[in-house]
Amino acid sequence: MLANIVIQFMNGLAGASSLFLVAAGLSIIFGVSRIVNFAHGSLYMLGIYLAYTFVEFFGRGSILGFWGAVLFGALSVGVIGAVIEIAVLRRIYRAPELFQLLATFALVLIIKDVALYIWGAEDLLGPRAPGLRGAVEILGKRFPQYDLVLIVIGPVVLGLLWLLLNRTRWGTLVRAATQDREMVGALGVNQAWLFTSVFFLGAFLAGLGGAVQLPREPAQLMLDVTTISDAFVIVVVGGMGSIGGAFVAALLIAQIKAFCIGIGDVTVFGIVFSFSKLTLVVEFIVMAIVLVVRPWGLLGKPQGSQRGASTVEPLMLPLNKGFWAITVGLLLALTALPLVGDDFLLVLFIDIAIFAVFAAALHFLMGPAGMVSFGHAAYFGLGCYGAALLFLKLKWPMELALIGSPIVAGIGALVFGWFCVRLSGVYLAMLTLAFAQIAWSVVFQWDAFTGGSNGLIGIWPSAWAKDKTIFYLLAMAICAGCVILLWRVVHAPFGYVLRAGRDSPLRVDAIGIDLRRFQWYGFALAGAVTGLAGGLYTFSKGSISPETLAIPRSVDGLVMVLLGGVQTLTGPVVGAALFTWLQDEIARNTEYWRAILGFTVLAIVLAFPAGVAGFAKIAWTRMRARPEAGGQAA
Amino acid sequence: MLKISGLNSFYGRAHILFDLALEANKGEVVVLLGRNGAGKSTTMKSIIGLVQPSAGSIEFEGKSIERQSPYRIARAGLGYVPEERRIFTDLTVMENLEVGRQPSRDGAPTWTPERLFDLFPNLGRMKDRPGGRMSGGEQQMLTIARTLMGNPRLILLDEPSEGLAPVIVEQMANTIRELKREGLAVLLSEQNLHFSEMVADRAYIVEKGRIRYSGSMADLMRDTEVRAAFLQV
Structure with missing residues (x-):
């Protein structure tokens, strides 16, 4: 019994490391940029795939080749993160927070199809780590050697991150920017460079989290969504922006998961409780409990809103007669659709x-x-x-x-x-x-x-x-x-x-x-x-x-709303129509409909940072505005 | 050194500054006086680039800076001390100073934490205290010290005396005179006429986003009519 508990505990520790790496990256990126990066799970997924490719390239057998592949995989993902920051996110820091979310959704779609194109739809299982293929005996039970390495990696990375954030100028700037990035800029710090490096680090950590999983789980295309929800849960349970919190939360959740699997079915008074079935949902139950008891997470602090990033919601004016006339006209036209x-x-x-x-x-x-x-x-x-x-x-x-x-x-x-x-x-x-x-x-x-x-x-x-x-x-x-x-x-x-x-x-x-x-x-x-x-x-x-x-359905809804524009009442209807039509139209013609949808969304985000209906509204207002009133909007 | 002309700035649709013009010369302390909401802070933010002016020119040492991002303006040798202080509350005093650190530059005093602790002895006694656990006066000292770490040639001080105890206001005036002795130019915004009189060489009065008076501080103190019109509540 004791041996079982110890082994489950060790399993939990091994599982926690990877989760912690991903969550820490997500947390750092959120802290500085205030962007909730939905594509973070996709970066994790890329980490596994890239490590797989590098292992094939360096040779499966060599120790140096394996760890080189892990490192190169993680570094490549870091570079991809930096490129994403420069090419996409940098252009929309001043856009509403939700719009940045939409851009990262689009990235999820694009990365998924890029992975599908490069690596195909089948699961790819990497080799076991050379030199660590065996198992050690703990209290008479066998425990994989590689998992021992994983157990060590988590705390080591935590320590290195702590040093980086607390003992270097870069770390000081990052912590300052987490609180007030505008002021950091006014003190002469080039934020663009700071943000890019933060994205590099965050993406590198996600990539590393993925790459070290190579011998333990196959690379496959569903990892993006499952990972991002796990990472969100950990960051929220630990407290947004707290690296230590992420570590504690990763440990807590991995332990609970490991024990749910370990306990299996338990019969109490003739009723069977299936703990293994709980694993699908136990982290969310933990999160719900933590959020109700400690709304800022275990080690988190109440979030001050980022200065210089807030936008004032525009006023929604009462609907006028012209609006209703257009609506009724449109409805009548739609009623006639079955005729044509x-x-x-x-x-x-x-x-x-x-x-x-x-x-x-x-x-x-x-x-x-x-x-x-x-x-x-x-x-x-x-x-x-x-x-x-x-x-x-x-x-x-x-x-x-x-x-x-x-x-x-x-x-x-x-x-x-x-x-x-x-x-x-x-x-x-x-x-x-x-x-x-x-x-x-x-x-x-x-x-x-x-x-x-x-x-x-x-x-x-x-x-x-x-x-x-x-x-x-x-x-x-x-x-x-x-x-x-x-x-x-x-x-x-x-x-x-x-x-x-x-x-x-x-x-x-x-x-x-x-x-x-x-x-x-x-x-x-x-x-x-x-x-x-x-x-x-x-x-x-x-x-x-x-x-x-399921989660993808919720995401669809968010994309529809954001595509149309949050600030207009007609936005969601326009967004839903556009999204449904695009999905239907593209999915019929190509296997890579996600990427095309993603690029379309990205193009819309970059071109109309207020959503489609929002853009139409602004254009309409501009057209009707008298020329001398056309002052610069800050 | 700093020359602004025809400056217009907006917050969203609200027009705040109208064709504002002012100058600050080397080694000079210039005060921008005005009531609440007159546009003093917006002027400061427009200079450092936190508010993008819609029209007008801002020249600093002969180069136009009105279209540049704040970090470039700061690196050109302009230091900005915001009205709300904006201390990094999670960072210690030393770390706050570190964020402000920039390479030394010609024609400007070079500051180190040690030199700043001579100027603000209080700060030297709390090097490792988080910014969030300091009093308002201490935070005001820290925010100035942090900006000085960038070795500026000209420093913008947005209402430095606001909310401080009289004895601290006195200290603040000494500090500004000390900065002037070091060769720094200072542009400060103020509502406190008495404080301004202690430190300023020249004064502008801004009302509703327009410059309404400009002259030496001594002249302004003699001109009761102007003061009654623009400064008394």
């Missing part, structure tokens, strides 16, 4: 309608309410499964199931939201991600109720709505209703409170408004509306799978 389009086009437009609702609800939460959700697919999925289960298990007809879907999702949002509204900023976003992941894992593993990974099939519309034209009109009606409802709410007193709370929570509290309660209701409203989109989605497809609430 075939079924194929109708299906595309049904999808657009569904995702327009999804994006509008997410936008309501992110824009006016100021609560960014990284896990909004949870409510979409709850709506999907709510509708499907009401239809299949309770034999409710489509109409009732559709009414039920927002209620199910709304209840889910009330429960999750109660915790989420206690936080703000990145921490809130992370907690929404955690809840989405928990919901996903329940759906994914509860075979008896949700069909597990197979999902549910045979959920069809009522007889009257089976015709594509009718279903299209139904989808359009629901879409218009939901979007107009959300627009209306933004301009109702309830919306005023949310917008005021986004701009200054303190002042809202000070005039006697229980902001948290309003945010909670806002969260639930957004969840419920999203759930209705989910219900509609279920009946349009006839089947659903856990993918409806």
Whole structure:
């Protein structure tokens, strides 16, 4: 028994090292640039792939070749990180924070397809480390020698990072820039150089984290998303920007994971608890608990907002008659679509309608309410499964199931939201991600109720709505209703409170408004509306799978909102239409649709840093503005 | 040394500075006086490049700097001390000074931590204290010391006397006179006329983003009419 515990503990230590490297890199980059780098998992993935290639090149057998490959792999990833900073991110430091997120999403898509192009879709397993192929005996149990090396690497890197940050001029500048980068610039420090070097270091650490995993796990294309969510969890649990915190959190989570695998199934009073099933979700449970108890993470401090980086949200003016005239005209035109389009086009437009609702609800939460959700697919999925289960298990007809879907999702949002509204900023976003992941894992593993990974099939519309034209009109009606409802709410007193709370929570509290309660209701409203989109989605497809609430779905929603522009009400609808259409159009024509989508998004980010609808709005305002009013906007 | 003309700056859509013009010469202490919101801080930020002016020219030692980034302007020999002090609270006194360190330059005094501790003896007694655990007066000393580490030829001091105890204000005036003796030019913004009188050679009065008066400090002190019009609350 003791031997088992020791071995599990050692396994945890070995697993923690790699996680720590990745998370430390993410944390340093966030600290200085305030960019939440979603592409950090992709850099990790590149680390494994590049190390694999270098090992093949240097020869599998030699010790020098293996460690040379690890080092070269990590260094190459560092250089890639520096190039990304220079080519993309440097141009958008002054853009809104969320827009920088969108750029890093685009990088995730591009890097995935580049890896697919270079290394193919099959898993590549690297060689075991030469000279460390054996195992040592610990209390009568065998433990791989290589894992002992990993156990050492984590603390060594932690020590080196500490020295670098606390004992060198570079480290002093980095810590100063973490607090006030503008002031660092005013003191004569070239920030461009500082930022590039920080990206190099962060990317190098991610690459190293990947490269040292070469003998332990195969290089494959899914590593980017799984790694980034692990790294986020660790950074948030440890406290954003705290390297020591990341180390503690990596240890904690790796240990808990190792023990969940080690314990396996336990029977208590005749009920079987499967701890191994928990591994999919245990880190998110830990994160949720930590965030509720210590909102800034274990060793973190409350984040001061970066000076010189904040942007003032523009005012959302009440919708005028011209706007409504255009909206009604557009709706009438869309009603006529079945007269000219075939079924194929109708299906595309049904999808657009569904995702327009999804994006509008997410936008309501992110824009006016100021609560960014990284896990909004949870409510979409709850709506999907709510509708499907009401239809299949309770034999409710489509109409009732559709009414039920927002209620199910709304209840889910009330429960999750109660915790989420206690936080703000990145921490809130992370907690929404955690809840989405928990919901996903329940759906994914509860075979008896949700069909597990197979999902549910045979959920069809009522007889009257089976015709594509009718279903299209139904989808359009629901879409218009939901979007107009959300627009209306933004301009109702309830919306005023949310917008005021986004701009200054303190002042809202000070005039006697229980902001948290309003945010909670806002969260639930957004969840419920999203759930209705989910219900509609279920009946349009006839089947659903856990993918409806997985991370990529949440990311899609974010991309739609950001693509359209957070600052306009029409943005999410435009973004959803553009995204859905692009995805459909590109995916049909090429294997590399992700890269093309990524480059498109990147081009849009660099060309229109206010989103597509935002850009149109600015252009419209400029055109109408009198020439002498065209002063320079700082 | 520093010559500004036709300067216009905006915050978003708000027009803050209107055709502002001023000069500071070598070895001179010039004060920019004005009420809250007159545009003093925006002038300072426009000079150092934190606010991008929409029009106008800023020349420093014969070179135009109005389109350059703050770090280049600082490296040209212009030091900026912000009104809000902006100390790095997580860094120690020594580390704060390290961030400001730049190579020594011709025609400007060269500062080391030791020399600065002579100028600000308090700081020398708390070298390893984090900036966040210092009093307001100590932070004000540190922010000036940090900027001096860049060995500037001209230093911009944005409201250095603000929020300080009278005895510290007195010290601050001594410090500025000491800097002048070292050969530094100083451009400071102030609301405190008494403090300005102690240190300044020349004065400008700025109101609503426009220069409304310019002359020697002594003349301004005699001119009760101007003072009543622009400076009294």
